[in-house]
Amino acid sequence: MGIHNEAGVQRVSPTPPLNELIQTLLDLLLSQSDPERGFLRIRGSGKDNVVLLVNNLGGVSELELGGIVREAITALSARGVAVLRVVSGTFMVT
Amino acid sequence: MPGFSLTLLLLPSSPSTAGPTADVILRLLDANTSAPGWKWTSGAAPSAPALPPAILTPERTANQAVKVRAQDVQGFARAVEKACNALDKAEPEITAMDTVSGDGDCGLTLQTGAQGMRSHRISVNVGSYDLFVYIAVLARLRAGSISGEDVVGALIAVSEVAAEKMGGTSGALYS
Numbered sequence: 276m277g278i279h280n281e282a283g284v285q286r287v288s289p290t291p292p293l294n295e296l297i298q299t300l301l302d303l304l305l306s307q308s309d310p311e312r313g314f315l316r317i318r319g320s321g322k323d324n325v326v327l328l329v330n331n332l333g334g335v336s337e338l339e340l341g342g343i344v345r346e347a348i349t350a351l352s353a354r355g356v357a358v359l360r361v362v363s364g365t366f367m368v369t
Numbered sequence: 370m371p372g373f374s375l376t377l378l379l380l381p382s383s384p385s386t387a388g389p390t391a392d393v394i395l396r397l398l399d400a401n402t403s404a405p406g407w408k409w410t411s412g413a414a415p416s417a418p419a420l421p422p423a424i425l426t427p428e429r430t431a432n433q434a435v436k437v438r439a440q441d442v443q444g445f446a447r448a449v450e451k452a453c454n455a456l457d458k459a460e461p462e463i464t465a466m467d468t469v470s471g472d473g474d475c476g477l478t479l480q481t482g483a484q485g486m487r488s489h490r491i492s493v494n495v496g497s498y499d500l501f502v503y504i505a506v507l508a509r510l511r512a513g514s515i516s517g518e519d520v521v522g523a524l525i526a527v528s529e530v531a532a533e534k535m536g537g538t539s540g541a542l543y544s
Contacts, residue, residue, distance in 0.1 A: 300375050315379050324391060326378040326398060334371035343373055348415055359380065359391075360398055361415050364408030369370045 278332065278369045297346045301354065319355040326360040327351065333368035340364075437520045445520065449527070456480060 284303065291299070307313040317323050329344050344363050351358055380391035389397075399412035439445040456479050464476030531543035 297375075304375060304377055315377060317377075317379060322382060324380040324382070326380065326395070328376040328378070330374045330376065332370050332372035332374065335373055340373065344415075347375055352417070356377075357414075359414045360395060360410065360412075362398070362408070362410050366406070366408075367374070369372075 278367065280369075293342060293346050294350070297343070297350045301347075301350055305354065305356075317354075317356060321355040321357070323356045324359050325351070325356055326362065327358045328366070329361070329363040330367055331363075331365040333365060436522075439520050445523075449523075 287296075287299075290296070303312070305315065305317045305319075307317075317325075327344075327347060329340065329347060331340050335343070340363055344361055348358050348361070378394070380394060381388060382391075399410065460476040460480040462476065463479060464473060467473050467475035528543065532541075
């Protein structure tokens with residue numbers, strides 16, 4: 276993520292639309308192919324229940340954060356992952 | 370910095386797995402806290418996102434809208450002017466009421482709208498008449514786009530005055 280100004284996993288420019296960005300992030304989060312990252316056994320079978328934490332790094336407006344939450348829930352549902360709780364706010368900032 | 374992160378907590382699927390059950394985890398997450406930085410959470414599963422509202426296109430201009438000809442063309446003009454004058458006169462009373470019940474600028478806001486409407490004379494052709502309405506604003510800018518013959522166009526012009534000249538909630542509502 277690069278919260279201390281590290282480069283992060285990758286840089287994208289120009290900033291992609293939110294729905295594409297969310298898909299990219301979920302691919303990274305849910306990938307089962309990388310043994311160093313794929314430790315979350317999400318099967319996408321419709322039986323997976325998760326708690327979603329959307330963290331504001333500090334500079335995102337409430338309105339935008341709401342949009343991000345909505346997009347994340349929609350994308351997760353489409354992947355057969357049910358979101359049972361949402362925690363969204365400014366928890367870890369840079 | 371501008372940015373966000375996503376974190377997923379996968380809840381245990383069956384009670385036979387070691388560790389706390391999903392219910393326990395959710396109960397703990399839902400529990401009240403006095404930590405000042407922790408955002409309030411609803412303690413319920415999110416409802417399915419509603420479809421986004423249809424995007425309103427600004428295509429309905431005066432030219433495309435249904436044209437309605439005023440029955441009494443002169444009367445229409447007088448009515449608009451009369452309403453502006455009445456608002457002007459009532460300003461102190463409306464502001465006084467808003468001072469008691471709101472933020473004390475309602476009368477002034479409406480007055481600004483009324484003045485905005487009278488600030489320019491524009492010609493609106495209604496039928497064979499030339500109707501001079503003290504509408505406003507933007508008047509000259511819009512004069513070309515208001516083709517006349519219609520009250521709808523005049524009302525749209527009024528709403529544009531409200532949008533441009535009036536502040537506060539009134540400006541947004543009336544436009």
